[in-house]
Amino acid sequence: MRVSGIAFLGGAASRLLPASIPFRFFGAAAIYHLLAWIALLAGATDVPRFAGGLGWPLAALHLVTLGVLVMTAIGASLQLLPVATRRPVESHRWPAVIWWIYTPGVAAVALGMGLPAPILLGGGAAAVSVALAGYAVLLARNLLGADGMPVVIAHGSAALGALFVALVTAISLAGAYLGVPLLGRGMALDLHVTFAAYGFMGLLALGLSYILVPMFALAAASDERRARQSLGLALAALLLAAVGAAGVAPQPLLLAAVGTGAAAVALHWRQMNIALKTGMRRNLGRSVTLMKIAWACLAASLAAGLGVALNAPFEGMAALFGLLLIGGWLLTFLLGVLQRIVPFLASMHRAPGHRRPPTPSSLTAERPLAIHYACHLTALSLLMGAIIADSRWLAVAGALTGGAGAVAFGSFLATVRRRMFAPEDTA
């Protein structure tokens, strides 16, 4: 049986989901990415001293977290985790159903926060919670009984646990706006930020990195013992932060959580650095530069989190913490990863029947990526300047520049998708 490498992927034993599943999540994320910058523009006046509360900055934050980060995480994890677990996703219908519930739910949450309209927010939060619970079940079923890459599976399982805490606290916070809080607002907020950003999304990012970074660099698998130690420290940091948030010796425990988290990050970064330095492929371009910047922002976010915990005498500390954690670490990391894996996945998914499989490099679009790279980093710098200088105009400039970057990134995704389905001679 002679088949092209890519056509061969269509076999019944394939662990690949149909291309329409991950790409619908990536497409929605691209649109929410642009909407996030527009929401930030709408709330630019409040951005430099933002410290929570309904309004467009909060909507922008959740358009990034729910609309871009979690949206992409669902699509990417359902595609990549089966590689680690060696088990296919059991249902192809569930991810599509999840998308149909989740995508309008995110829009309702963002509008409910921005307008503000608590009832819309509550309805959106309910839809998002149902969709994420469905995703959690799908992921848990794939992780149960998995027999590959134990470190990735452990990170995935821990991320699922963190997702549960993030969801319960999210429901409590949304319920508070409707007059039915489940937990005290301060505790719910601290737990939500910690478990959604560092817990669910952070652990998923760290876990998938153990597949992706060695694969990008063509390096040996990371040292499993070190990776387990890093995960153990990260879980200890989350636990310390949770107990601190519950009001038990909050400052000492938060200090301990930051220290333990920093040790986890250092161990993880060392593993990634070894992969990048020892891999067969050294010239990894903009994508890995973005990932390195993201790792630096992750460490900086811990320092800023310490500043928040210690009530540092700087009014913009909460906004700076949010920018470093969500924009600097998670969003920058995701965009770095996505620009590398999307052409790769598109190449794997190219419909059978083509005489020659397309190469990832023939499917990508370098110019939009170059524009996005410049815009994204400039936007983050401008927003940082806006927070430090308490400047509305720098926030406006940052939002406009970030929006231009989002358009460029969307153009990259659209180009890959068009080339993926193009006739053979034009691909």
Added chain:
Amino acid sequence: MTSAEAGIRTPGRRWVAADGIHIDVRGLSPPGPLVAILELVGSISDATPVIVHHERDPQMLYPELAEIGWTAERIDSDPGEIRLKLERAT
């Protein structure tokens, strides 16, 4: 008889046979198989085929092979094994 043929496997082991250079990547943790195969393929400058002994469909390998101008062909194998013949595209 080679150790691979005798059922004693060393992950990443290579050997030469009449049909090409064989590599057994069974038992390697991802992305070990990908790295080992691409390392071998990258070291071949002529038309010698590579026969890969794998325990699963190496989905991540195909885009990488396409990028360096190689193709994959599935060939007969023992139960529980996926065997691929990799050749430079003509």
